[in-house]
Amino acid sequence: MNNAKNRNPSPEGAAVDYRNPLVEQRADPWVYRHTDGFYYFTASVPEYDRIELRRSATLEGLASERPVVCWRKRESGPLSANIWAPEIHFIAGKWYIYFAAAHTSETNEGLFDHRMYVLENESADPTNGRWQEKGQIATRWETFALDATTFEHRGERYLVWAQKDPDIPGNSNLYIAAMSNPWTLRSEQIRISTPEYDWEIIGFRVNEGAAVLKxxxxxxISYSASATDHNYCMGLLWADEESDLLLPASWSKSAEPVFATNEETGQYGPGHNCFTVSEDGATDVLVYHARDYKEIAGDPLYDPNRHARAQRLGWNEDGTxxxxAPGKPPEF
Structure with missing residues (x-):
């Protein structure tokens, strides 16, 4: 769980507005607020060649903090290309970074050949100390896999991620499994979402970028869908906390996107989000990336201007x- 467990937010919330972009040219943003009071930020860099980490006492302060490089890609072979979507988590007294990396060779440039990997750091401050490679997360298939996130619920740790099923048309579905340690699955992986709605299959048939909020x-579980241009958007899954999270029937899915391009505010292709809390802990905060223009020259994956942004998250009377909208946070 990122930053807070089963906290019951005030129905009134707090008037929190952030200066955006939060961090420029950082896609797939991940913010973790630790018990030390600091925010830790990581994201995909435009070069896709390294993993960076920033530390700040405030969310807006992340913009001016100098990033620390935790790890760099290899020159060839596994872990040598397209380093995507790192996430930092604190588990049982140690820090972990989950990320996806591709394999390059003379015949393969590494695009859409990703696997999921884990780094570990025993230092109290993850901007210091040594990051050790714990290896690849082994899943059912040796196929395109990325965007691993993890959370704890009732004494059980789970992994949620996106992966290509060789028997299902499309690019990636969402899966969940229980874990025996932060880099090893102990249960069968269970599919909880497949791209099926029109808004999930524009350009690519994609469900990816999961983030968990209890x-x-x-x-x-929020997630992102479609190609990474202005069609990119977010959907939502949910399960009762009393249910068996490893049963597909426990999960419901929104029929419409919950967060999408907003022409009024000029924010395009919002997605790959995470959740954190305001500095006083009173308000839930949505962190995501978006562009401020619609038309893109060339492949959207290589357009660097997906900026990390933050805005408050609201709650309806029914608890949902x-x-x-991007650039237009909900009223409390």
């Missing part, structure tokens, strides 16, 4: 999250 008796 609130109001529910486990919520209210996302608002």
């Amino acid at each position: 609130r109001n008796g529910k486990i919520y 999250p209210r996302f608002g």
Whole structure:
């Protein structure tokens, strides 16, 4: 769980507005607020060649903090290309970074050949100390896999990620499994979402970029869908906290996107989000990336201007999250 467990947010919330972009040219942003009071930030860099980490006492302060390089890609072979979507987590007294990396060779440039990997750091401050490679997360298939996230619920640790099933048309579905340690699955992987709606299959048939939020008796999982241009958007899954999270029937899915391009505010292709909390802990905060223009020259993956942004997250009277629109946070 990122930053807070089953906290019951005030229905009034707090008037929190952030200066955006939060961090420029950083896609797939991940923010973790630790018990030391600091925010830790990592994201995909435009060069896709390294993993960086920033540390700040405030969310807005992340923009001016000098990043520390935790790890760099290899020259060839596994872990040598397209370093995507790192996430930092604190588990049982140690720090972990989950990320995806591709394999390059004389015949393979490494695009869409990703696997998921884990780094570990025993230092109290993850901007210091040594990051050790714990290896690849082994899944059912040796196929395209990325965007691993992890959370704890009732004494069990889970992994949620995106992967290509060789028997299902499309690019990636969402899976969940229980873990025996931060880099090893102990249960069968269970598919909880497949791209099926029109808004999930534009350009690519994609479900990816999961983020978990535990609130109001529910486990919520946001995710991103479609190509990484202005069609990129977010959907939502949810399960009752009393349910068996490894049963597909436990999960419900939004029929419409919960967060999408907003022409009014000029924010395009919002997605690959995470959740954190305000400095006083009173308000849930949505962190995501988006561009401020619609038309893109060339492959959107190599357009560097997906900026990390932050805005408050609201809650409806029935206990469900209210996302608002990119650049237009919901009213409390």
